[in-house]
Amino acid sequence: MVEPDVPPGRPGRLKVFLGAAPGVGKTYRMLDEARRRAERGTDVVVAYAECHQRRHTLDKLDGLEILSRTRRTYRGGVFEEMDLDAVLERAPQVALVDEFAHSNVPGGRNAKRWQDIEELLAAGIDVVTAVNVQHLESLKDVVEKITKVPQQETVPDDVVRRAHQIELVDMPAEALRRRMAHGDIYAPEKVDAALANYFRVGNLTALRELALRWVADQVDEALQKYRFEHGIGGVWETRERVVVALTGGPEGETIIRRAARIADRSVGGDLLAVHIARSDGLAAGASAAALARQRALVESLGGSYHSVVGDEVPTALIEFARAENATQLVLGTSSRSRLERFLTGRGIGETAVAMSEDIDVHMVTHERAGGGRLLPSRRRTLSTARLIAGPVAGLVLPVALTFLLDQMRGSLNVTSEALLFLLAVVGVACVGGVVSAVVASVTASLLLNYWFFPPVGAFTTNLNSVLATAVFAVVAGTVAAVVDRSLRLSRRSARAAAEAETLSSLAGSIVRGDRAIPALLERTRETFGMDSAELTEEPVSDGGSVVQVPVGERAHLVLRGRSLPSSERKVLTAFAAHVTVAVERARLAEVAAEVEPVKAADRMRTALLAAVSHDLRTPLAAGWAAIASLRSRDVDFSDEDRDELLATADESMARLGRLIDNLLDMSRLQAGALKLQLRATALEEVLPMALDSLPSEAPATDIQCLDTVPAVLADPPLLERVVANLLSNAARHTPPGHAVLLTASALDDRVEVRIIDRGPGLPVEDRERAFVPFQRLGDTDNTTGVGLGLALARGLTEAMSGTLTPEDTPGGGLTMVLSLPAASLRN
Template sequence: MEAVARPGRLKVFLGAAPGVGKTYRMLDEGRRRADRGTDVVVAFVECHGRRLTEEKLAGLEIVPRAERTYRGSRFEEMDLHAVLERRPEVALVDELAHSVVPGGSPAKRWQEVEVLLAAGIDVVTAVNVQHLESLNDVVEKITKVSQHETVPDAVVRRADEIELVDLPPEALRRRLAHGNIYTPERVDAALSNYFRIGNLTALRELALLWVAGRVDEALQKYRADHGIGGVWETRERVVVAITGGPEGDTLIRRAARIAARSAGGDLLAVHIARSDGLAVGASASALVRQRALVESLGGSYHSLVGDDVPTALTEFAQTENATQLVLGTSRRGRVERFLTGRGTGETIVGLSEDIDVHTVTHERAGGGRLLPSRRRTLPTSRLIAGPVLGLVLPLALTFLLDQSRGSLNLTSEALLFLLAVVGVACVGGVVSALVASLTASLLLNYWFIPPVGEFTIAEPNNILALMVFAVVAGTVAAAVDRSMRLSRRAARATAEAETLSSLAGSIVRGDQAVPALLERTRETFGMDSVELADRPVEGDASVVQVPVGGDARLVLRGRPLPASDRRVLAAFAAHVNVAVERARLAEAAAEIEPVKAADRMRTALLAAVSHDLRTPLAAGWAAIESLRARDVEFSVEDRDELLATADESMARLNRLVENLLDMSRLQAGALKLDLRATHLLEVLPAALDGLPTDAPTVDAQNLEHVPSVLADPPLLERVVANLLSNAARHTPPGRHVLLTASAFDDRVEIRVVDRGPGIPEADRKNAFVPFQRLGDTDNTTGVGLGLALSRGLAEAMGGTLTAEDTPGGGLTMTLSLPAALPVPV
């Protein structure tokens, strides 16, 4: 095969539900491309008997399908090799989530599509939102229908184009009612089950949100590739800055209300390092509580590090394409603002550019910090203002004292200059104090120490006074600088302790999986990426590597890390090691759990079967002993009755032993299956034969119209027999047991309906637990294995067994099994 210059391009038509028109749109796309001269073939398309869809096939080249035989049945699949040999420019491939019948490679339709793409063939395909792996469990909760065929989200997200095929729920139900989706006999069941308005509305919203997320990813990638830093207001994104102070709850709720005003608005809470050492009211517990609040409101929490808080915050907001930024008000007074310059809020407003900044009032303002810098003891504004003040303040004091010359003596004047030097030292530290001390000494010498107007000193006492003045000024400045340095170190130590305490708490609670912990490490240290590698990374000096345990190590890419941050990073690595070990232990525990379950099974078996084994055994034995008695003459009727008793007892004992053996095989995973296409009518007669002669009548409806299921016939017979027996036992005299079936998508649902007392919703889970007899107080209703065994057998065949209320009273057991052939959708 010749070398491929580029991989093929993938276009996906995504639908919210069956019948919205994905296949029709896919074929229409193929026809338009063919009309433009593109070489297009139909690799695999299912029209499901829909006339308008079949008309779209006219004029398109169709690659013949490959026939495969599996468990005695014949199936048609896409002939992957034929398509590769044909090498079209574009291939139309339907049903991306389809599981390929064994006999060829690969096993999934989406894997076949990846082979075509790798060969340089463009692919146009279709898939429903319920088949996306990440939404599979959500869809099952909504529709109560389990989807066993799924596609990894990453496969669809990698598509070059994703087009949503949308249709309002009312329009889709009209299309269904007019017979444009299913055959007439299936319409009523579909409308009352899967195609309810609520189901379709929820599925439509899921599809819209998933596609919106995919579009947002593409937008972020485009902005990053083109170096676009400005805000594009495509959707509302509200970033709220929290510090761990008491005002955090107020800010979060306010930001959530702002985000809620726009449908689909995002809420992002961010906690960033402070470098000024102020952490009034901040605590790890408050941050944990506020994080929980953010997540409960549907937002996301981010923890970053940055010496310059305004810059770090605005850069984060711009990176996330935020449209609004929520801050708390500052409680600094005028004097503090004069000494420290502009505050965080004012600086952020200046840096925010297109981002709207909201300043929210609150009762208290807290300062947050996380790993403050240890390199500087003072902010830049004070480092600049200190020397300036050291020059200006002595000059201003000289001017004032010169205006009142004669009212103060030299000692008082020197003390005033000393006070000015101390004030400058408090503002700017040692350097500023030295500047002020030198300036004050020169001015004091020239203007106030005789001879005035000259830089000389006439008296020895004045020399001593000037020296004391210089020593006191320097000592005070050094003490202030040391105090600031220690305060900074204490602030950093406290921040490190709270960070590690929060991290350790999350590990202990088990709410941090390894990927989440790696992401938290990346955010905390402001790195571009963090990964867990099993070997050292060679040849990249910009990479930070920290051992985790064994050969594993954390690999961080991004900014250079100072030594102080590397020390904390080592603690993060230790926590990652704990998380990895926890995952390994959990895996080991999962392997042990089946053994424990088997032990519980054996214990329960011994406790439960003693009576149930003895009862039929004793009855049969008594009947046989009576027949063997030589001193009693039995009439023909009595003899037949005793034989019937013995036969019924042995049959009951045989069923019990078979159930126990099957349950044991299920628990041990040793049950052998022979799955093949099986129609319900094949197993129904034998299942009915197992019912007692006095059992209620079973009314079977609509069984001949449903397709065959993929099942093991003897096991399917056992499941149906158990369900019918259970329903017959609870059906009142004069009422029937209803057995009906319907098909949808790739599943067939078999329903057994009784009109008995039903099972309270709180007890339904226990109904499927082995050796549970709901409502039985005298051990007359059996060992309690029927429903448990039926569910186990159903799941072994790839199906499900669920219980729900029967409208008007009673219980409905629904057995869902995969169809042997695809059911038209």
């Protein structure tokens, strides 16, 4: 079957093969995919494929069109790169481009290969590529902690997420190690080192889990997007998601642990805790301190905490659970007493069960269950059941009381009977509100007049009876109105407290700076139960349920989903104010970031002036003094004295030259003007010159294992400067009678050089300061230079794609670890 041509204007589609580690077979799968497409008639070319001389992978190239590469000369070396212009001119339907995170050799349009791929996609060319999980920007530091190997090349996660398809290339750790042992990944001389370091079972297992989780998260995002676009509200049980409802009460920790055990029953289960911050049910009696403790507990168990404002607590819970595609909802059993349940009707848990449909609801018992708690009512004050029950009680309760008092006639006087009727009216007001109280007061007044005011059994019209009946009705109605108003104010106060609690929590996160703007928008979306929340520069004109409020002077907060009542719009305005603060903080951070280099440069100039004013004068003065003495005709120097003065002048000028060279190199590094000529460089090539630069009184250097490591990719003069500065630093701190030790070893595709001294060492907290220019930690004699040696060594090392890190020397001292890429794997 021949695939149709790419429609004009349609961007190309990206497919990514993601692997957990080198050697799992990404390039093999990519080439296999190309062969299948070519067999179906698709126009496929191999724009760039890195086979690493693996025979099975090379076999897959047979029969595929391979485009020629462009060759670039850089720092003395010749490198091959994908010819982007050739691919665009060829304009295939599908292009295979390996090593998604690769950094291009300077000379092309783009610094990164993923930027080349974006150009191909924009031209309508479909691209198939491959990348390892360690090259994802968000996982770079995690992988470095696991493998102890820094990652120099990364690709932004967002670029990979935009792929039309992401396919995981998976392989068990033991299977990958067997491939390594059979020589299917690296050359035989590198197998043992690789298996003992990067390719350890623990490392590979951890990398594999990272890859599986990252892909699972992308699949989950795609599923949520699909459900939203197709209006699917039902739960799809792709994996267990357990939502636990928190009240801020003392039962919270019990419920959280129960929910965590439910989530742990399935691999990959998620735990989400939600607190409904509003004026009924779950918000009643909420303790901010208890919620903070419960949030910490949830996060310690690997869950996430959410706060939502909702009108109806059961509805808010179910809507949140459905939005998160939750499979189970965990609530505590009701803390209300039997009397409260009788008066207020069905509770939150029972209502949630009735509304849950395909979500399983767990009611967890706790020590507070049934203990009783007065619950403020909902925004409209009364439930439907109470709105119906109130007027009915206003009619039935006075009649029942009349029947009871009639049976007790003679035991009470009219005053006591009237007070009992007044109590009944107040009770009806508490149940059904002021309207029900009016019905009850009118009914009670008529019954009092007919059955209890003389003449009994007839409505009396004398002035006293009519006045008493009227006063009773007014008093009963007034008391009922006051009671109803008090209840309303109490509920409004609780509502305001709940909203203030939510806003306080949000404000705290902004002040602490632990919420980026995207996370803040997500918090706003979930709090108001909306489908999406975003910042736009201009107001939107879309129809439907769109809510938008201004954020600062140039942005608008736009929420899509449901219509918000006026009370929630007020809260949203407060949320928008917090978003404004976050946006302003981000803007100020950008301004501060722009100012910081200027401040750093100013500090550098100040330190440089201080250094020049003293440290450069010292060797200059010594040299001048020696030369002036030699030129003096007043003293007749002996040959021995003359040689000593010449040696002093020579040493002073050499020291002055080294200081000036360091200053110039540091200034070129800071300005980005240092030119590198990278080539394969043997350590034996630069070591003699580095040793020659050491002072004659420096301790001896013990050199070991240089002949067992490959050449490194470096600039020889700069590498010699780095090694010389490190040796000089080690010699300065090595006590008499000890030698400086220099060793080297190969690790994966890098070479590590260790320069070891037996000095006092450096505390951990001071180690990074040692690499700051013009720092001389531990030197108090002002004779050791301007403090640029280690700063320059690290700067030059990083310019050559290396790292320089300090470690403790076993038995005392400091070890400088210089790590550089091996030239044999980079050429």
